[in-house]
Amino acid sequence: MIRFFKSKNYLILVVVIFVFFFFLLSTRVGDKDQIRRACFNDACFNLEIAETFESRALGLMFREHLADDQAMFFIFSEAGNYGFWMKNTLIPLDIIWLNESLEIVFIKHQAQPCQDELCPVFKPAVSAKYVLEIRGGLAEELDLKNGQLLFLER
Numbered sequence: 001m002i003r004f005f006k007s008k009n010y011l012i013l014v015v016v017i018f019v020f021f022f023f024l025l026s027t028r029v030g031d032k033d034q035i036r037r038a039c040f041n042d043a044c045f046n047l048e049i050a051e052t053f054e055s056r057a058l059g060l061m062f063r064e065h066l067a068d069d070q071a072m073f074f075i076f077s078e079a080g081n082y083g084f085w086m087k088n089t090l091i092p093l094d095i096i097w098l099n100e101s102l103e104i105v106f107i108k109h110q111a112q113p114c115q116d117e118l119c120p121v122f123k124p125a126v127s128a129k130y131v132l133e134i135r136g137g138l139a140e141e142l143d144l145k146n147g148q149l150l151f152l153e154r
Contacts, residue, residue, distance in 0.1 A: 037153040045071035061088040072129040083123035086114040092136025097128035
């Protein structure tokens with residue numbers, strides 16, 4: 001009888017571990033890997049995803065051009081007050097912070113490149129889970145405003 005309970009508990013443990021890893025992989029990696037484009041109404045962007053610490057730290061540094069239909073999409077594991085700077089960034093960017101519902105909560109228009117050792121950090125007073133970087137000036141051209149929703153396409 002004791003052997004039966006030990007094997008049953010072992011089987012339950014294996015199933016729980018399998019379900020946990022399946023859930024982790026299907027929600028975290030699967031979502032990120034499937035996101036290809038994002039749109040504000042008719043204005044759509046092909047996304048480059050920055051989800052890891054390394055990809056977020058590099059961002060759009062050293063890029064000489066960013067097309068109007070290109071964007072970098074930063075994904076954080078939880079909402080917070082994430083600051084961005086323009087260190088080693090060669091082009092002006094509009095930095096758009098979005099909450100967990102993909103609603104714009106703050107826009108830094110025309111963040112300028114910084115080649116100095118001390119660069120300003122742009123940080124909204126509100127919490128965000130995602131950040132979208134697009135060509136500088138494009139947010140104004142598209143008339144993007146706080147409260148507007150970003151739609152993700154897979």
